[in-house]
């Protein structure tokens with residue numbers, strides 16, 4: 001494969017509004033910001049010309065946000081260190097937090113791994129394309145920047161038609177973290193991406209809301225038995241039905257900075273709205289009424305139907321009672337409440353069962369105290 005042409009700044013049109021904003025915020029001009037091109041695309045039958053245009057931007061070292069079946073990803077050529085560096089910069093992501101490489105098929109995944117355990121084959125056969133990320137030993141061809149200098153690489157074959165078409169068109173793995181500023185909520189709509197990354201990336205492929213709504217399950221298959229590093233849309237029960245019992249991974253140890261990190265994305269405060277988020281056991285109606293009585297603008301994620309009571313408004317949301325529907329809505333609701341300017345969001349805990357694990361994990365992280 002030939003090396004991609006270096007990224008050419010002459011292709012960037014500066015949006016003066018963004019530049020002024022940047023100067024106001026950071027007190028320095030830094031590199032000029034760019035115009036972010038939003039391209040609407042059909043989620044099921046993506047227009048080949050639009051895909052080819054996005055692939056060209058990626059091959060030239062540019063950044064393209066695109067939908068996957070989980071959340072929008074911020075894509076870059078996964079084998080181009082300069083493009084990867086731009087991903088970290090655009091997100092404000094610490095360099096030690098490694099990226100997932102998105103691949104077209106299992107054969108491409110194997111090329112990026114120095115060893116491919118039998119469990120990886122069985123899991124890929126069962127869950128790919130889909131929202132399962134496999135952590136395996138890395139091949140020497142994977143840039144250090146992608147892995148945060150670590151010995152492993154996270155790989156996933158996404159199911160979304162736009163993501164699949166884009167990877168096929170680029171002909172290389174695409175590195176793609178969620179397309180949000182670091183520690184903030186993942187985007188499930190193009191408008192969420194734009195709110196965080198306007199002026200920092202070349203293009204957004206807008207295919208409407210992403211169906212899954214929560215990030216993929218991250219599974220470490222470098223150990224026997226494997227361990228879930230991040231719960232997601234593929235549950236432990238389903239994984240165990242394919243490869244047998246998993247090892248329990250204590251995610252709480254990830255927050256302790258003195259310990260070596262298995263998965264830096266598991267830092268306690270993550271996936272957080274701007275408003276303080278508080279999780280509440282049981283019916284929060286009286287609690288919310290008390291807070292609102294004091295004049296505060298309070299969002300409320302009710303688990304199930306909203307009871308009839310005075311003072312109810314658009315800031316009270318009746319959340320679905322199945323885990324997949326809840327997951328699909330959660331980030332969009334939190335984004336909406338943030339935009340509405342609420343001070344605090346009260347969330348009633350969904351049940352503590354396996355199918356709710358990923359939702360509860362994200363709620364716990366969103367409610368964790370910010371790092372001091």
Ligand code: TXA
Pocket residue numbers: 068070071072073074097098099100131133135147150152153154156176177178179214215216217218229230262263264265266
């Ligand atoms: O659903 C998803 O996974 C989305 C879409 C865009 O594919 N991507 C995503 O990427 O959520 P990101 O970068 O926001 O989260 C990746 C997670 C982080 O927690 C990161 O620390 C972990 O995966 N990770 C990446 N590489 C790893 C590795 N080699 N070992 C352990 N954890 C890794």
Ligand code: MG
Pocket residue numbers: 177178186
């Ligand atoms: Mg993320």
